[in-house]
Amino acid sequence: MELAKHADAVERLLKGRNLDGWEMFLSQSRDLAIEAKQGKVDAFRAAEPFGVAVRLKVGDGLGFSFSTSMEPAALSMMVDGALVAARAQAQDPCYTLAAPAALYPELPWLYDPELPAVDEELKVARALELERLTLATDPRVKRVRKCSYGESVYSTFIRNSLGLEKGYRGSYVTCSVSAVAEDGGDAQSGWDYAFSPSFKGIDIEAVARGAGRRATSLLGARTIPGMRCPVVLDNHVAAALVEVLAPSFLGESVHKGKSLFLGKEGEQVFSELVTLRDDGLLLDGMGTAPCDGEGVPQQDTPLVTSGVLQGFLYDSYWGKKAGVSSTGNAERGGVKGPPRSGAHNLMIQPGEASPEALLAGVERGVLITEVMGMHTANTISGDFSVGASGFYLERGEILYPVKGLALAGNLLQLFRGVDLVGSDLRFFGGAGSPSLRVGELEISGA
Template sequence: MDTAGMISAVQEILANRSLDGWEITAASSHILSIEVKEQKVDTFKCSAPLGVSVRVLKNGGMGFSFSTSMAPEDLARMVDNALVGAESQTPDADHGFPDPPAVYPDVPGLFDDGLAAVAEEAKIAVALDLERLTLAADPRVRKVRKATYGDSMVETMVVNSRGVSCRYRGTSVSASVTAVAEENGQSQMGWDFDFSSRFDGISVERIVAGAVAKATGLLGAATVPTMRCPAVLDTYVATEILEVLAPAFLAESVQKGKSLLAGKRGEMIVAPLLTIRDDGTLPGGMGTAPFDAEGVPKRNTVLVQNGRLDSYLYDTLRARKEGVAPTGNAIRSGIKSPPHMGVSNLFIENGTEAPEALLAGITRGVLLTEVMGMHTANTISGDFSVGAAGFLVEDGRVTRPVKGIAIAGNILELFRGVEAVGNDLRFYGTVGSPSLRIAALDVSGE
């Protein structure tokens, strides 16, 4: 049964229920996952899950349920369970479903028509090449911990009682490798990946180069004395820090008083060099789609313009509470979960400086390429204290690798200290950033 058939089957059941509104979401997919070890296929998983979920509105209560069985009795049970959930909830006058938009954005490149025709052998070869080329790239790379390839084809459809009816198909392809380098009794790991909506969009060579550089670059690393110094954050570290700030932009966090950005709209919150946006229509983005989990059109929302907080992100419920338009930021973890708030493609806009130019003028500082435990940062206060690694910078150039250090501070204060922005924006999942130079950062070492 296709997504339209699943939707129709549930609509027939809903027609016989007394409700104030409803929403049906159907999804079908084909998922492939491959892992190789020692030039042999270690894991090969292929699945084609499908499912349908329903949200129903009754007297201000919103109920949710799902089914992976399309049997009529199971679909009826799903609807009944959702109705029980709605009736047992505390009513909220702002619960509701969105109206149909005038138009959905045209987002090209979401679906690779040729992916289904690519032979499994060619997909396995990507993982095999990753392992083989990583081991051959540098004699210090002694083993590959993991080399993977994965792809998926997904069709999603959302229909509601107010007239929303939308459907799209998407493909995603990813590959990654983890290298282990050893020298003089010391070992270091390096990981890199690539993502595309197309099979031919993956670059094995780029993944290998990144993983090997990270693994070998930190060999021989040692700590440095504690100091407060200028710091350059590479794209990965900058993204990790931005990811901690991400929930603060969600209207749900703001309205519940759990955002460090609450009450700051219109204020300068970070350095004037920074513009931050969430673009659900970004070409090639991992969070790109024509509509969100509620059937609301995705948008390109400027959150911070030249350091000033301009906007928050909204789903339908949180937008109704403020009397504003939703920004298309309802997401799902899968058909088994109801919509919740999240970012689409959140990123700091590119600057004008080449990454290596960010080191110029630093008499003594650090280039940070790894942080450990950033998830432990306090998302409400913005305070953090985490482990880090990277390189010592002296007189504008990298001199030696550094590990066993820690950095501490406040996320907003750190972003207020940005004095240069690189032109090397890179995404790690749905969050991305270019390299950033920070005027001063507390680094704890020896």
């Protein structure tokens, strides 16, 4: 592996230094981004980022530095910078490096060997075709706001002074489109996307249909008076709620007193219908890899089982603080920052209820398909108040689209109130959920 040769060059610089431990992380990729607009290529960007980062241990101090150049002078400056930081760093016995693992998971599907050989003209054609298909979904879809194709072929390599050495490569392709539908003076937008490790894994027709359907279905939306009623959250909205919960499942947040679940391990925190886990080995998952940013094997970690809180997610540092092993949840956003704890593929386990079953039995209520301002939710108290739109329900049937709603409540109370879990699990980035039905929520309307 080419990155291993670069690591050798860095390791030679570390020899003779008065160190108590070291770690190096190398990363390179070939990235492509294409945007289509009005039947033409609106943007075409290609990049090949490369970099190396080191963490050096001196006593109980740990210093970090990085370089995007393999020139000897740049590497020497990087090592010197990390040494200065390690000596200046406050001493902390929890600064630690990962031990080598006996076994790493095999994920042969993570890399698509055909992707680099696909002609760029085919990739441009895919972006243009996605825009054309979206406009063709319905006469009321008048324009496409943004239509994108993206890809990356990447390699990473980790080595440390404890004998850990792990490299792997992967690939991914994304497509997304935002459509605008207009009718009778009303305009609504709809968005959809797809992610896959392979070029063939993307269904652009499904992406076009999804965006077109979301845009057109909300045309003619009405306002309704406020009420307290059953609410069905579609998988897009439910995944947004899971994403808000993510920081509370980190050991770091627990230690700092910033978790919703502080002191609740072993307690019933959600409805018994809700099971939630972080699966770092999920097939086709955006956060899947054989190891985390420190070289610890990733794993499938149960967090909430039948509503009962099982535990939290840790990297090496916060695991040592808590007196537990790392769960393989160190993540890196490239070489320019040290690893930090984070979820990989955080998901609510799907149930068996069909979309029809979720609506059945709702005498008067709403199906929420869009929320605005979920990032404003208080991740410590769980309180939230967000704008929303969707559909008014009566006797289990969708009657008409609604807008101008506001949802307010508490995340813990919301998840305790789940009385039905859908079968339609879908991921939006690193968070996934099926649709959920909540027995009662406060809805503010006109």
